[in-house]
Amino acid sequence: MEKGLRAFFYEYKYYLFPESCADTEDLKKLGKAEFRRLREENCMAPDFVEESIASEWLEIGYPEKVFPVTVNVYTQAEYDALLKKQVEKRCAGCLRFGGDADDLTGHHREISLSGVCYSREEEEENPPFTRLATWFWEIVAEQVNRLAELADAGDQREIEKLLNRQLSRFFLPLDFYCGVENGRYCLCMSSANYPAQGIRAVVKILADTAMEETSCLRAAGWTVYPYFPKDVYRPKLRPDYFRHPPRLFVGEVPGGELEIVVYEKGADKWTERQIAGRKAAAYRYLCSRVGEDLLLAGSDCIAFSETVPDDKEEVTAEELYVRLKKCVADEYGEYEPFPAPLFLHAGEEEEDRGTPLPYKERVHTWVTVCSEMSPENHFEGPLQINTFFENFGIVYAYIFFPGVTQEGANAERTEIWREYLDGVWEYPQPITLPENKEIFARRVGMCFSDAGTSVDYMVFDEKEFFRVLRNLSPVLVGYGAKIVTVKRDGVIVYNPGYVIRPEDAGYPA
Numbered sequence: 264m265e266k267g268l269r270a271f272f273y274e275y276k277y278y279l280f281p282e283s284c285a286d287t288e289d290l291k292k293l294g295k296a297e298f299r300r301l302r303e304e305n306c307m308a309p310d311f312v313e314e315s316i317a318s319e320w321l322e323i324g325y326p327e328k329v330f331p332v333t334v335n336v337y338t339q340a341e342y343d344a345l346l347k348k349q350v351e352k353r354c355a356g357c358l359r360f361g362g363d364a365d366d367l368t369g370h371h372r373e374i375s376l377s378g379v380c381y382s383r384e385e386e387e388e389n390p391p392f393t394r395l396a397t398w399f400w401e402i403v404a405e406q407v408n409r410l411a412e413l414a415d416a417g418d419q420r421e422i423e424k425l426l427n428r429q430l431s432r433f434f435l436p437l438d439f440y441c442g443v444e445n446g447r448y449c450l451c452m453s454s455a456n457y458p459a460q461g462i463r464a465v466v467k468i469l470a471d472t473a474m475e476e477t478s479c480l481r482a483a484g485w486t487v488y489p490y491f492p493k494d495v496y497r498p499k500l501r502p503d504y505f506r507h508p509p510r511l512f513v514g515e516v517p518g519g520e521l522e523i524v525v526y527e528k529g530a531d532k533w534t535e536r537q538i539a540g541r542k543a544a545a546y547r548y549l550c551s552r553v554g555e556d557l558l559l560a561g562s563d564c565i566a567f568s569e570t571v572p573d574d575k576e577e578v579t580a581e582e583l584y585v586r587l588k589k590c591v592a593d594e595y596g597e598y599e600p601f602p603a604p605l606f607l608h609a610g611e612e613e614e615d616r617g618t619p620l621p622y623k624e625r626v627h628t629w630v631t632v633c634s635e636m637s638p639e640n641h642f643e644g645p646l647q648i649n650t651f652f653e654n655f656g657i658v659y660a661y662i663f664f665p666g667v668t669q670e671g672a673n674a675e676r677t678e679i680w681r682e683y684l685d686g687v688w689e690y691p692q693p694i695t696l697p698e699n700k701e702i703f704a705r706r707v708g709m710c711f712s713d714a715g716t717s718v719d720y721m722v723f724d725e726k727e728f729f730r731v732l733r734n735l736s737p738v739l740v741g742y743g744a745k746i747v748t749v750k751r752d753g754v755i756v757y758n759p760g761y762v763i764r765p766e767d768a769g770y771p772a
Contacts, residue, residue, distance in 0.1 A: 271290065278299065300318070312342045403450075444486065461651065
C-alpha cells in the first residue's frame with residue numbers, strides 16, 4: 264500500500280508523475296514520453312491497484328488540460344478487503360444488491376473506498392426523467408405501424424391522443440404531428456401552447472433521446488423533431504391560410520430580429536377568443552412555411568394589424584424564410600440554435616442585478632435558453648421560478664468558476680470544462696460503459712458576476728450528473744469550482760471532489 268502519490272489527470276486518464284518532474288510545468292516540457300498509467304480496472308480513483316498499472320506512451324498535446332492529483336495504490340487483495348467493508352456498510356436496502364458482500368462483481372465500478380455510490384436504487388424513489396423518456400420512446404416504437412396508419416389517414420388528433428396518453432404520465436402533454444420527409448415517417452412536437460420557455464429545452468431532450476444510437480424508434484427508421492419543421496408540418500387551420508395566404512409584413516427591431524405583422528382587415532373588432540384563434544393559426548402557418556426553429560430564432564414577435572403597416576416591408580412566405588435565414592445566420596453563424604430564442608442581457612454597471620442565489624449576488628450579463636432560470640426572475644426569491652420543472656424530476660443546477668470574468672480573464676477554464684463534460688462518455692471503461700450512455704444534463708445558460716462565471720444546467724438524471732462530476736473532480740477542484748443545486752427544500756452549495764459534500768458539512772471535500 265502506498266498513499267499520497269503524485270499523479271495527474273489528463274484526457275479522462277490518470278498517470279503517475281515521473282520522478283524527473285517536480286511539477287506540472289516540468290511535465291509539460293517532456294513531449295512524448297512513457298508514463299505509468301493508473302487504469303481504473305477493479306478500482307476507482309483516487310484509489311488504484313498495482314495489478315492495473317501499465318506503461319503507456321503519451322504526448323501531452325494540450326498542457327492546459329493537465330490537472331495534478333494525489334492518489335493511493337493498493338494490492339488487489341488490500342483494495343477488495345476495504346471495498347467489502349463498504350459494501351457491507353452501504354449496500355443493504357439497495358434493489359440492485361444481491362445480498363452477498365463477498366461477491367464484488369460490479370461494485371468496483373460503482374462504489375468507491377469512501378463509500379460513494381451513485382448507482383443505489385431504493386423502492387420509494389422515482390426514476391429519473393431520462394429513463395422515463397427512454398421508456399416513452401420504447402412504447403412509441405411498438406406503435407409505429409399504428410402511427411403510420413393514422414398519419415396516412417390524416418388523423419392527427421388521434422395521433423396526439425395516443426402519444427399524450429403515455430407522455431402525460433411523467434410530463435406535460437405536447438402538440439404532436441406525424442408527417443413524411445424524404446419518404447420516411449417523422450414525428451414533430453412543439454410546446455408552443457405553454458408560456459414557459461424552458462419547456463422547449465425539455466422537448467429538445469425528448470427528441471434527442473429518441474434519436475440516440477440505441478433508440479428503438481431510430482432503428483425503426485423514424486425521425487423526431489423538437490419543433491414543427493418547414494414543409495413537413497402542414498396542419499389543418501381555421502381560417503385556412505394555406506388556401507388564402509395572409510399578407511405578411513416585416514421590420515427589423517434593435518438586435519437584428521424580425522418583427523412580423525399579419526395584416527387582417529377588421530382585426531380591431533375581433534373578440535379575445537378570435538384573436539387567440541387567429542394567432543394560433545398564423546403561428547402554425549408560419550411554422551409550416553419557414554420552420555418553427557427558424558421562426559423562434561429569428562423573429563422578435565408576431566402581431567396582427569387591421570391597417571397596412573407603412574413602416575414595414577410586405578413579403579411572401581418564401582421571402583420571409585430567406586430573411587429569417589439571413590437574420591439567424593448573421594446572429595449565430597452556421598449554428599441555428601434550438602431551443603430558441605436565446606435571452607441575452609448585457610448590463611451596464613448601473614443595471615447590475617443581484618439575486619438571492621449564491622455567487623450570483625451581482626450579475627452583469629447573462630444568456631439563457633430557459634428564461635425561468637434567468638436573474639430577471641429572481642428578485643422575490645429563486646425557488647418558485649427555478650423549481651418549476653422539479654415536479655418532472657428535472658433539477659436546476661449550476662457550476663460556479665471563480666475568477667472567470669466577462670472581460671475574458673481565465674476564459675479558457677469554462678471552455679476546457681465544457682470540452683471535458685461534452686466528451687465525458689470517452690471516459691475509459693469500465694467506469695463508463697457505452698450501454699449506459701444517456702443525456703443526464705444540458706447546459707442552458709451562463710451568468711457573469713463580480714466574483715466569476717456560473718454555467719447553468721437542466722439536470723435530467725441527478726445521480727448520473729453527480730457521478731460525472733465526481734469522475735471529473737480533478738478539473739473542478741483544480742479550478743476551485745462550486746456546485747449549486749436549487750430545489751424546493753433549499754439551495755445547496757457543494758464542494759467538488761471524489762466525495763462531493765455540502766460546503767457547510769463541517770469537513771473538507
